[in-house]
Amino acid sequence: MIDAETMLDRIAAADTLGDLESLRVAALGKAGSVTAMLKSLGGMDAETRATEGPKIHALRERVTSALADRKSALENAELERKLGTERVDLSLPAAESVSGTVHPVSQVMDELAEIFADMGFAVAEGPEIETQWYNFTALNMPENHPARAMQDTFYLEPREGETEARVLRTHTSPVQIRSMEANGAPIRVIAPGRVYRSDSDATHTPMFHQVEGLVIDRAITLGHLKWTLETFLKAFFERDDVVLRMRPSYFPFTEPSAEVDVGWSMERGRRVVGGQEGWMEVLGSGMVHPRVIANCGLDPDEWQGFAFGCGIDRLAMLKYGMDDLRAFFDGDIRWLRHYGFRALDVPTLSGGVGA
Ligand code: PHE
Numbered sequence: 001m002i003d004a005e006t007m008l009d010r011i012a013a014a015d016t017l018g019d020l021e022s023l024r025v026a027a028l029g030k031a032g033s034v035t036a037m038l039k040s041l042g043g044m045d046a047e048t049r050a051t052e053g054p055k056i057h058a059l060r061e062r063v064t065s066a067l068a069d070r071k072s073a074l075e076n077a078e079l080e081r082k083l084g085t086e087r088v089d090l091s092l093p094a095a096e097s098v099s100g101t102v103h104p105v106s107q108v109m110d111e112l113a114e115i116f117a118d119m120g121f122a123v124a125e126g127p128e129i130e131t132q133w134y135n136f137t138a139l140n141m142p143e144n145h146p147a148r149a150m151q152d153t154f155y156l157e158p159r160e161g162e163t164e165a166r167v168l169r170t171h172t173s174p175v176q177i178r179s180m181e182a183n184g185a186p187i188r189v190i191a192p193g194r195v196y197r198s199d200s201d202a203t204h205t206p207m208f209h210q211v212e213g214l215v216i217d218r219a220i221t222l223g224h225l226k227w228t229l230e231t232f233l234k235a236f237f238e239r240d241d242v243v244l245r246m247r248p249s250y251f252p253f254t255e256p257s258a259e260v261d262v263g264w265s266m267e268r269g270r271r272v273v274g275g276q277e278g279w280m281e282v283l284g285s286g287m288v289h290p291r292v293i294a295n296c297g298l299d300p301d302e303w304q305g306f307a308f309g310c311g312i313d314r315l316a317m318l319k320y321g322m323d324d325l326r327a328f329f330d331g332d333i334r335w336l337r338h339y340g341f342r343a344l345d346v347p348t349l350s351g352g353v354g355a
Contacts (some may be wrong), residue, residue, distance in 0.1 A: 001175070002166065003247050004059050004062075006067050006169070007027055007033070007063065007147070008025070008062060008063065008210055010018070011023050011027075011063070011066040011070050011071060012022055012066060012069075012222075014070055014074070016141055017071065017075070017078075017212075018068065019071050020071060020074065021202040022099050024067050027063050027067075028060070028063065028064070028067075034056070034059060034060050034063055037056045037059070037095045038057075038060065039066050041056065045294065046202060048313070056354055060145075063081075064162075079339055080297075085224060087331075090205055095266075097327075100333060100336050100337075100340065100350040101336050101337060101343075102128055102341040102342070102343055102344065102345070103329060103338055103340060104316045104320055104322065104328070104339050104340065104341070105209055105312060105313060105316055105335065106190045107207070107265050107316070107340075107341045107345070108312055108315055108316040109192045109312065111236060111296070112160070112190060112192055112232075112312070113192070114233065115232055115235045115236060116190045116318055117186075117229065118235075119228065119232075120188050121188045121190050121213070122188065122189050122190075122191055123191070123192070124175050124178070124179045124189040124190070124191045124322075125175065125191060125193065126169070126172070126174055126175035126178045126191065126193070127194070128138070128168060128169055128171075128193070128194055129167075129168060129169075129347065130166060130167055130168070130169040130174050131154065131164070131166055131167075131215055132167060134163070134169075134175050134177050134178065134335075135153075135169050135170060135173035136148055136166050137175075138174075138177045138195055138250060138292065138295045138296070139173055139176070139177065139253040139292060140173070140252040140253050140289050140291045140292055141252045141253070142226065142232070145252065146298055148250075149208025150322075151170040151171065151197055151200050152170075152198035153167050153168070153170050153197070153198070154167060154196050154197075154198055154206075155167055156168070166310075168196035169195055169196065169227075170195060170197055171195050171210060171212075171309055172191045172192070172193055172195060172210040172211065172212035172309060173212055173253060173307070173309060175189075175191035175193070175212050175286070175315050176191075176212060176307055177292070177295065177296055178345040179191070179214060180214075180216060180293070180296035180297075180298060182298065183276035183295050184209045184297075184298065185217065185298050185303045185346060186216055186217040186218070186303075186304075187214060187217075187219055187305075188190075188214070188215050188216075189212075189213070189214050189215075190210040190211055190212065190213050191211065191212040191213075191214070192209065192210070192212075192312060193210065193211075193218065194207055194209055195207070195208060195209070195210050202325070202326070203325055204325070205313075205325055205326060205328070205354070206310075207329070208309060208313050208325075209311070209312035209313050210309050210311055210312060211309070211312055212230070212307065212308070213226070213305055213306075213307060213308050213309075213310075214305065214306075214307045215286070215305045215307075216288065216293070216298070216302070216303050216304070216305035216311060217304075217336075218302065218303065218304075219304075220302065220304050220305045220306060222256075222258075222287060222306070224285070225258075225285055225286075225306035225308070226244065226246065226307060228306075229244060229260060229283070229308065230242065230244055231284070233262060233282075236315065237273045237274065237318075237319060239273065241274045241275055242262060242263070242274055243262070243275070243276050243278055244260055244261070244262060244263075244293070244310055245260070245261040245262075245263070246258040246259070246260055246261075246285075247260075247261065249261045249284065249286075251282055251286055252289070253286075253289050253292050253307070254285065254286025254287055254306075254307060255286060255287060255289045255290075256286055256287060256335045257284070257285070257286035258286055259281055259283070259285075259329065260281070260283045260284070260308070261279040261281050261282065262279070262280060262282045263275055263276035263277070263279055264276075264277060264278050264279070264280055264316060265276070265277040265278075272318075272322065273318055273319075282314065282315070282318075283290055283308050283309060283310035283311070284308065284309050284310075285306065285308035286306065286307065287304065287305070287306050287310070288306060292303070293305075313325055313328055315317070315354050316328075320339060322339055345352045
């Protein structure tokens with residue numbers, strides 16, 4: 001039988017989990033040396049047991065904790081080695097059983113890009129973390145302007161040296177400013193993307209999607225705005241009987257401003273876009289405020305245009321008959337399999353999406 005110190009040294013020096021397991025069996029297994037010592041207690045007289053008992057139990061404790069220490073050291077070393085050497089090849093195709101589908105929001109964004117591309121619009125982008133200048137000030141909402149309170153804004157902790165907190169953009173309208181600054185005029189863009197507001201209930205999620213539209217040119221009128229929206233909504237809902245209603249409204253960055261309702265009717269117990277049994281609001285719009293055009297370095301006497309902003313999630317729900325907004329962001333693969341799209345369902349204006 002080996003002595004206790006040698007046993008503990010060997011445990012501390014074990015190179016592999018396999019070696020460590022052999023040492024454990026040799027000490028604590030049924031026929032192990034420490035087990036044998038424990039068994040021998042039964043044959044001792046009371047006096048000897050009183051002195052040997054605590055020693056043997058203490059030895060078992062030391063061996064047990066030495067085994068546990070070495071085991072976790074070996075496992076950590078193995079993990080470090082794996083982390084240092086193994087790579088995940090993200091370029092490999094996912095197995096069929098785990099493949100998802102195209103999310104309805106992505107599908108609708110593709111449809112929007114297609115429809116507006118046919119009308120000569122390019123797609124523009126901007127950051128989701130914005131400065132207050134782009135999200136508010138340049139859009140004719142100076143500090144303390146009451147309209148800033150209209151949108152429940154998420155403010156970020158200012159970074160060191162930053163005098164003003166940045167925000168999660170509350171709408172896609174800052175992309176109007178960025179596009180005019182970057183490209184001047186004339187311009188025709190849509191800007192789909194995520195926006196954030198501190199708002200959460202059955203019909204609001206703190207993150208949702210909007211698409212912005214912006215046209216700046218010479219002699220642009222409200223008529224161009226209405227035609228563009230009508231053409232877009234007819235193509236999007238794949239119906240000729242889409243009727244729009246423009247209601248006077250207020251946005252600081254457009255003048256005049258209009259909220260746009262689309263007519264709906266009941267078909268087989270479902271509310272669908274088309275006809276005019278009732279109205280629902282689908283977007284905000286207006287003629288770009290001259291001050292906004294000037295803020296981008298353009299001359300408002302020469303250039304004017306229209307802008308609109310529209311909730312994408314709402315469009316997707318209306319078109320594809322989904323009624324719970326929150327399900328959009330649950331990431332439930334069963335919901336996606338039901339409502340999602342195959343990657344090759346590329347929409348076209350002539351063929352429609354379901355073609
Ligand atoms: N940004 C506005 C909103 O989020 C919508 C809008 C965009 C209105 C462009 C007018 C012009 O409510």
